[in-house]
Amino acid sequence: MFRMPAFVSVMTVLLSALLGPDTARAQASTPAPSLPAATAPLNLGTVTLPDDDEGVAALFGRLPAAVAGEPRADDPDRQSGRVIASYGTVDPDFGPPLALQVLDFTTGDFFPRAFTAGDFVASAAGTSDYDTVAFGQDGTLAWIQAETTAGVAGNKPGTPTVSRPIYTLAWGE
Numbered sequence: 001m002f003r004m005p006a007f008v009s010v011m012t013v014l015l016s017a018l019l020g021p022d023t024a025r026a027q028a029s030t031p032a033p034s035l036p037a038a039t040a041p042l043n044l045g046t047v048t049l050p051d052d053d054e055g056v057a058a059l060f061g062r063l064p065a066a067v068a069g070e071p072r073a074d075d076p077d078r079q080s081g082r083v084i085a086s087y088g089t090v091d092p093d094f095g096p097p098l099a100l101q102v103l104d105f106t107t108g109d110f111f112p113r114a115f116t117a118g119d120f121v122a123s124a125a126g127t128s129d130y131d132t133v134a135f136g137q138d139g140t141l142a143w144i145q146a147e148t149t150a151g152v153a154g155n156k157p158g159t160p161t162v163s164r165p166i167y168t169l170a171w172g173e
Contacts, residue, residue, distance in 0.1 A: 035121060038136025041145060044171050045138035053083065056102050060085045063100075070098055082109070093152045094164055105172075117172025118142040124170070143171035 039045065050056050063085050065072050070088035073096050082103060086096035105115040121142040124130040131148040151163035 035118060035125075035135065035137040035142055038134065038138065038143075040136070040138040040141055040143040040171060041134075041169065044143060044169075045141050049173075053104075056083045060100070060102075067098055093162065094150060097164075116142075117170075120144075120170065120172070130168075140173050141171055142173075143169070145169050 050059055060083055063072070067087045073086040073088060073090055082101050084099060084101040086099045088097035090096045103109055103111075105111050105117070105120070106113055111120070118137070121135050121137075121144045124144050124146070125132045125135040130144075131146050133145045133147050135142075135144040137143075146166075146168040148166050148168075149163050150166050152161055154161035
C-alpha cells in the first residue's frame with residue numbers, strides 16, 4: 001500500500017539534494033586570463049600612456065624623425081582610424097619595416113568589444129601561430145613578444161617569392 005507521507009518525505013529529500021546550495025554553481029563565461037608575473041621588456045611597465053585618441057596622437061607626434069636609421073614614413077593606413085607611426089620605406093607587400101600602432105579594443109576594431117590586452121596576450125601566447133618568445137604581466141601591464149616570418153606567395157603554391165622576419169612587441173593595460 002502506497003503511503004503519501006513516505007512519498008512526500010522521499011520527494012523532499014530528493015528535491016533538497018537536487019536544489020541544494022551546492023548544485024547551483026556559476027562560472028564566468030570568459031574567465032580572466034592568468035598571465036605569469038614577468039618584467040616587461042624595454043621598461044614598458046614604467047610608461048604611462050594617454051587614454052584618449054588626442055593624447056595618443058600628440059604622443060606619436062613627439063616621436064623621433066628616425067628610428068634605427070629609418071626615417072619617419074607617411075602613415076600607410078590612415079583610413080583605418082588607428083594612430084600609427086611608421087618608419088622606413090613602405091613595401092607594397094609588407095608595409096613599413098618599423099611600425100607602432102595603437103588599437104582600442106573597446107571600439108570593436110577587430111576584436112570583441114569586451115576584449116582586453118590581457119585577453120589578447122593570453123590568446124596569442126596560447127597559439128603556436130603567433131610564435132611567442134616571451135609574455136607576462138608587469139603590474140597591470142600585459143605584454144607579449146613574438147618573432148615570426150611573413151612571406152608573399154610566389155608562382156608555385158606554398159612557395160614565397162619574398163619573405164621577411166616580423167618582430168612584435170604588444171602591450172596594454
